[in-house]
Amino acid sequence: MIHLLQTGDLHLGKIFYGNSLFEDQKFVLKQLIDKVSEAKEKEPYNAIIISGDIYDRSIPPTEAIEIFDDFLIELHKIDANLKILIISGNHDSATRLSFGTKFLEKQNIHFCTNPENCTLPIIITGNNFKENDKDAICFYQIPFLNSGSLYSEEKNQRLINQQELISEAINRIKIQHESNSKTKNLPMALNAHLFTLGSISSESERTFLGNAEFINKEIFEDFIYVALGHLHKKQKVCENCFYSGSPLAYSFDEANLQKVFLDIKIDTQKKESSSKIKINEIEISPLHKVQKLTGKFEDFYRMTKDSEFYKYKNDYLEITCTDKILIENPVARLRENFPFILSIKQQAFFNQEKTKTSLEKKEVLLQNQNLDSSKLFIEFVKDVESTDNIEEWESTNSLFCKIAKSVLEEE
Numbered sequence: 487m488i489h490l491l492q493t494g495d496l497h498l499g500k501i502f503y504g505n506s507l508f509e510d511q512k513f514v515l516k517q518l519i520d521k522v523s524e525a526k527e528k529e530p531y532n533a534i535i536i537s538g539d540i541y542d543r544s545i546p547p548t549e550a551i552e553i554f555d556d557f558l559i560e561l562h563k564i565d566a567n568l569k570i571l572i573i574s575g576n577h578d579s580a581t582r583l584s585f586g587t588k589f590l591e592k593q594n595i596h597f598c599t600n601p602e603n604c605t606l607p608i609i610i611t612g613n614n615f616k617e618n619d620k621d622a623i624c625f626y627q628i629p630f631l632n633s634g635s636l637y638s639e640e641k642n643q644r645l646i647n648q649q650e651l652i653s654e655a656i657n658r659i660k661i662q663h664e665s666n667s668k669t670k671n672l673p674m675a676l677n678a679h680l681f682t683l684g685s686i687s688s689e690s691e692r693t694f695l696g697n698a699e700f701i702n703k704e705i706f707e708d709f710i711y712v713a714l715g716h717l718h719k720k721q722k723v724c725e726n727c728f729y730s731g732s733p734l735a736y737s738f739d740e741a742n743l744q745k746v747f748l749d750i751k752i753d754t755q756k757k758e759s760s761s762k763i764k765i766n767e768i769e770i771s772p773l774h775k776v777q778k779l780t781g782k783f784e785d786f787y788r789m790t791k792d793s794e795f796y797k798y799k800n801d802y803l804e805i806t807c808t809d810k811i812l813i814e815n816p817v818a819r820l821r822e823n824f825p826f827i828l829s830i831k832q833q834a835f836f837n838q839e840k841t842k843t844s845l846e847k848k849e850v851l852l853q854n855q856n857l858d859s860s861k862l863f864i865e866f867v868k869d870v871e872s873t874d875n876i877e878e879w880e881s882t883n884s885l886f887c888k889i890a891k892s893v894l895e896e897e
Contacts, residue, residue, distance in 0.1 A: 487612050487621060487751055487752070487753055488532055488533075488610055488611075488612045488621060488622070488623055488750075488751070488752040488753075488754065489525070489529055489530065489531050489532050489612065489749075489750070489751055490531065490532065490533050490534070490535055490610075490711075490713075490748075490749075490750040490751075490752070491518070491521065491522065491531050491533075491534050491535070491747055491748070491749055491750070491768075492534075492535040492537065492713045492728070492730045492747065492748040492750060493518060493534075493535070493536055493537070493730050493733055493747050493748070494535075494536055494537030494538055494539065494575075494679075494713070494714075494715030494729075494730055494731075494732070495537070495538065495539045495575070495715050495716065495717075495718055495731065495732035495733075496511065496515075496536070496539065496540050496541075496554075496732070496733065497511075497539055497541065497542040497577065497732065497734075497736060498511055498540060498541050498542065498546060498550035498551075498553055498554055499541050499542045499543060499546045499547045499549070499550030500542040500734075500736060501542075502736060502802065502828065503802075503828035503829055504828075505802070505826075505828060507734065508549055508550070508553065509773060510734055510772060510773045510774060511553060511733075511734065512553055513772070513773040514733045514734060514745075514770050514772065514773075515553070515557045515733075517747075517770060517771065518534075518557075518733075518747055519557070519560045519561060519564070521747065521768060522534070522561060522564055522565070522568070523564050526564060526565055530565060530568075531565075531568060532568070532569065532610050532611065532612055533568065533569040533570070533571060533610045533625070534561065534568065534569070534570045534571070535571050535625075535677050535713040536570070536571065536572045536573070536715075537573060537575075537677055537678070537679055537713050537714055537715025537716075537729075537730065538573045538574060538575025538576075538578065538629065538630060538679030538715035538716065539575030539576065539577045539578060539679070539715060539716070540554060540572065540574070540575070540578055540583060541554075541577060541578055541579075541583075542577055543577060544577070544578065544579035544582070545579065545582070546582075558570065558590075558595060562593055562594075562595070566593070566594070567594065568594060569594045569595075569596065569608065569610060570594065570595045570596065571596050571598075571608060571625060571627060571677050572595070572596065572597045572598070573597075573598045573599070573627045573628065573629040573630075573677055573678070573679055573715070574597075574598075574599040574629040574630060574679070575629070575630050575679040575715055575716060576630040576679065576716065578599075578630075580599035580600065580629060580630075581599070583597060583599050584597060584599040584600065587599070596608050596627070598627035598628070598629050598677075599629050600629070601628070601629060601631055601635045601636050601651075601655065602636075603627075604626060604627060604628045604629075604655045604658060604659060605626065605658050605659055605661075605662040606626070606627075607624045607625070607626060607662070607663070607666065607668070607669045608624070608625040608626070608627070609622055609623075609624055609625075609668070609669070609672065610622065610623050610624075610625055610675070621753075621754055621755065622672055622754070623672055623673045623674070623675045623710060623711070623752060623754060624663065624669045624672040624673065624674055624675065625674075625675045625676070625677060626659045626663075626674065626675070626676050626677070627676075627677045627678070628652065628655045628656075628676065628677070628678040628679070628680075629679060630679040630680070630716075631648065631651040631652065631655065631680075633645075633646045633647070633651075634646065635651065636651050636654045636655060638650070638654055647699060648680060648681070648699045648700065648701055649699075649700070649701055649702065652678070652680060652701050652705060653705060656676075656705060656708075659674070659676075660674075660708065673709075673710035673752075673754055674708060674709050674710065675709055675710055675711045675712070675713075675752075676706065676709045676711070676712045676713070677712075677713045678712065678713070678714055678715070679714070679715040679716050680701050680714065680716055681699060681700050681701065681716055681717065682700065682701050682702075682703050682714065682723050682727070683700040683701060683702050683703070684700075684703070684723075685717055685721055685723060685729065686717065686719050686721055687717055687718075687719075688717070688718045688719055688736075688737055688739050688740050689737035689738070689739045689740075690718055690732075690735075690736035690737035690740065691716065691717065691718055703723050703724050703727060706723075706724070706726065706727050709726060709727075710726060710752060710754070710762060710763070711726050711727075711750065711752055711763060712726055712727040712728070713728065713730070713748075713750075714727060714728065714729045715729070715730075716729075717729045717731065718731050718732040718735075718736060718737075718740060719731050719740065719743060720743075720745070720746055720748075720767070725763070726763060728748060728750075728765065730746065730747060730748045731743075731745060731746065732745065733745055733747070733770055734770075734772055734776075735772070735775075735776035737776075738776060738778055738804045738829065740776060741776045741777050741778045741804070742776075742777070742778075744767075744769055744770075745769075745770040745772065746767040746768055746769055746770060747767075747768040747770065748765055748766075748767065748768070749765070749766040749767070749768050750763065750764070750765055751763070751764040751766075752764075774800060774801055774802050774826055775798075775801040775802070776801065776802045777798050777801045777802070777803055777804075778803075778804045778805075778806070779795060779798060779803060779804070779805050779806070780805075780806045780808060781795065781805075781806075781807070781808060782807065782808055782809055783807045783809050783813045783816060783820075784809075786805060786807075786820050786823065786824070787819060787820060787823070789823045798824070799823060799824055799825070800825070800826060801826060802826050802828050803824055803826060803827045803828060803829075804828060804829040804830070804831070805820070805824070805827060805829070805830045805831070806830075806831040806832075806833060807830065807831070807832050807833060807834075808833050809832070809833070809834055810833075810834055811834055812832055812834045812835060813832060813834075816830045816832065817830050860883055860886075860887050863882075863883050863886045863887070864883065
């Protein structure tokens with residue numbers, strides 16, 4: 487049995503609406519370290535898989551580098567035989583991340599930042615960590631591939647789009663795997679950073695342009711397991727292919743999503759492919775949850791311990807105020823009750839903009855056709871109240887029509 491733990495898209499150094507997440511990131515990495523430590527006594531992990539985007543930007547702040555260094559040191563202290571597989575993502579600087587990789591490899595920490603190194607095999611064994619162990623798999627790593635990062639001998643040119651690049655890398659892996667006597671009888675596994683066609687993205691990711699940047703999942707059929715990074719929502723691509731997602735929510739469209747590490751057990755001895763892989767989700771407890779709340783400003787402003795919103799006071803919040811009038815300095819006024827409020831939306835502002843646009847349209851309509859008073863009133867109510875339910879306004883509509891008729895007769 488091969489025992490793996492998968493994560494990725496750490497984005498160390500991320501700034502979330504102007505707020506540093508260093509403490510939040512250290513908090514979740516400590517949970518991973520604790521899981522590895524707990525498992526050592528019963529079912530030790532054979533490898534940790536980290537699928538890219540270690541840092542949030544190519545030149546990470548010093549504290550982000552220190553956090554990741556400390557993280558690797560703690561894992562190595564727990565188990566020097568534990569193999570750690572790491573690739574660079576599209577947010578990382580491959581050159582900077584590759585510093586010291588030759589030395590780290592001797593400590594069982596395997597970085598892959600150079601696309602040309604995708605064919606280097608990393609043999610992961612179960613039980614007693616012996617390379618002649620019958621239960622073993624061969625891992626390959628594909629970092630994020632920039633346009634032109636691989637050359638095709640067949641096409642006699644540098645490859646541009648993601649599908650071509652990944653196809654070239656996997657073709658090279660297969661050729662190398664079959665030609666190596668140490669690996670050809672072992673199942674292949676893959677760690678990669680890419681966007682599979684049909685998967686679900688979120689607002690916090692850098693998007694690719696065009697379908698040429700998406701990868702068809704059929705390309706992974708020859709691998710016993712594929713660990714993927716880039717997408718921040720956990721998801722299953724196919725029976726042998728999973729995104730663990732990011733360990734923290736990095737946008738408000740990820741609010742209320744349970745973040746996880748993936749615990750993977752691979753039984754290479756089983757004949758049925760569907761029963762070879764067992765996935766368990768290890769739920770992550772964030773230091774501050776990311777939440778979206780909706781309500782009237784007064785309910786947030788005069789919040790008490792008995793309020794429905796009190797339980798969110800220590801969360802990162804995006805609040806939508808449903809008031810019909812604009813509130814002045816709402817963030818500053820709510821900060822005392824909600825110290826981690828990051829964003830506020832006022833429905834009145836959007837209604838105001840919508841009404842302004844609609845009234846401009848009405849002016850054009852009135853210039854080109856005669857609307858009777860009743861229809862004009864109904865259109866006005868729909869715009870100002872943002873509703874299509876006008877039954878409750880029928881009596882007012884009737885009164886409006888009488889007044890309008892009286893005014894027109896006087897003119």
